[in-house]
């Protein structure tokens with residue numbers, strides 16, 4: 378798990394290091410890591426460093442001096458001023474200097490561009506000449522390595538702004554919001570977090586990693602039986618949306634439920650013809666899945682309230698989200714997409730997309746449930762205000778039916794005893810990791826069938 382910290386928190390953490398160890402060369406450490414990552418991520422060949430006027434430019438200039446030991450390095454001071462000591466080091470190491478036109482010309486030969494225009498001090502957007510250069514990098518398909526973050530982004534938000542598009546980003550100590558929240562995160566490429574000796578503070582925003590999913594997956598052991606692994610009772614689908622029942626049942630089974638009971642309105646023959654292990658009708662269960670594919674049918678409120686009488690936690694998806702009973706839903710997991718969250722809050726989808734953290738925290742605080750906001754970035758909020766971002770996956774998952782599968786996966790994890798927030802994080806992450814490992818336009822039911830292989834690979838990666 379990684380803490381996601383703001384620019385102000387990073388600066389405070391750096392200040393603490395300077396206070397404890399006056400004169401410590403954090404910039405030297407940062408620059409050495411930038412040069413190291415540049416060497417491992419790019420082919421040999423000339424490097425073009427675009428340096429801004431502040432300390433981000435300083436990192437870039439010291440990295441330029443380092444890289445000049447084994448390849449030609451050209452520096453463009455994009456705002457004319459440059460970090461004094463960094464510039465002296467680059468000059469002493471033999472780096473050539475170019476102007477804006479020279480930088481554009483140099484793209485033809487460059488094996489790598491290092492974007493060190495702005496970092497934590499970045500105001501959103503780019504000066505015109507830099508924006509032109511950033512666009513030229515994309516057009517020429519030259520790999521870009523961003524120092525700390527792609528210049529032009531705001532470190533503290535996931536919003537899109539005119540910026541570099543990096544293939545790789547080197548950031549220090551831990552990630553910042555722009556690295557984990559789409560659409561900004563899409564501009565960062567692969568994010569390399571490097572240690573420069575700065576302690577990371579605990580925060581209420583974290584990012585889950587594959588290793589967390591592996592560690593939290595409820596693997597069975599020799600004393601397990603179908604009941605102890607968790608029985609999940611699934612009430613999904615309708616005459617109009619029969620497929621939703623199959624998809625959520627498939628998600629539950631492929632995530633390892635000990636037993637799936639189906640209590641929805643889709644004919645049993647249809648469910649059993651696809652999934653013969655499913656038991657039809659009510660019975661004891663450790664968790665429920667409600668709402669996927671109910672449609673606007675009558676009686677949703679009654680169905681959710683009746684489910685509550687079972688006294689076990691539920692995953693509440695889709696149409697059931699708008700039929701929540703009054704009172705706290707401790708231990709439950711709500712799985713809205715942005716449009717459904719907006720309807721729950723009485724605001725616009727655009728507002729949810731602009732302020733996802735505020736919105737997802739608000740519903741968790743108000744309902745007492747954990748809330749998984751689905752989309753390109755998946756946020757799981759707890760009533761305490763803590764938010765965990767799931768492992769990100771490719772846009773292939775953005776298709777009708779993925780949410781139904783995900784609800785079933787989360788139901789199995791809830792039935793296995795994971796706390797609701799963790800069931801949401803692990804469920805969303807395993808679906809995203811599966812999509813990342815199986816790139817291409819696989820339908821959601823096909824991806825569900827590939828979840829077990831992902832789980833097996835993740836568990837094999839855990840040291841015994």
Ligand SMILES: NC(=O)C1=CN([C@@H]2O[C@H](COP(=O)(O)OP(=O)(O)OC[C@H]3O[C@@H](n4cnc5c(N)ncnc54)[C@H](OP(=O)(O)O)[C@@H]3O)[C@@H](O)[C@H]2O)[C@@H](O)CC1
Pocket residue numbers: 391403404405407408429430431432433434436456494495496497498499500501502503504524525529549
């Ligand atoms: N502190 C440390 O010890 C360590 C810090 N480290 C590094 O320092 C970085 C932070 O450095 P920083 O604070 O100097 O800010 P930085 O990102 O260089 O930008 C400020 C400059 O850019 C300018 N500017 C901003 N936006 C602009 C825009 N849109 N268009 C045009 N100009 C714009 C802004 O102009 P001004 O606002 O002054 O007019 C100012 O001159 C951090 O990301 C990391 O890389 C590492 O070495 C580890 C140790």
Ligand SMILES: Nc1ncnc2c1ncn2[C@@H]1O[C@H](COP(=O)(O)OP(=O)(O)O)[C@@H](O)[C@H]1O
Pocket residue numbers: 695714751752753754755770771772773774775776777778779780781782783805808
């Ligand atoms: N841009 C995206 N990148 C990755 N995954 C996405 C993206 N957009 C949506 N998803 C995933 O697609 C699914 C969509 O869920 P939902 O809208 O509820 O679909 P449905 O109700 O049709 O099943 C979710 O699992 C979500 O995580």
Ligand SMILES: [K+]
Pocket residue numbers: 433492493494495496523524525526527528
């Ligand atoms: K940068």
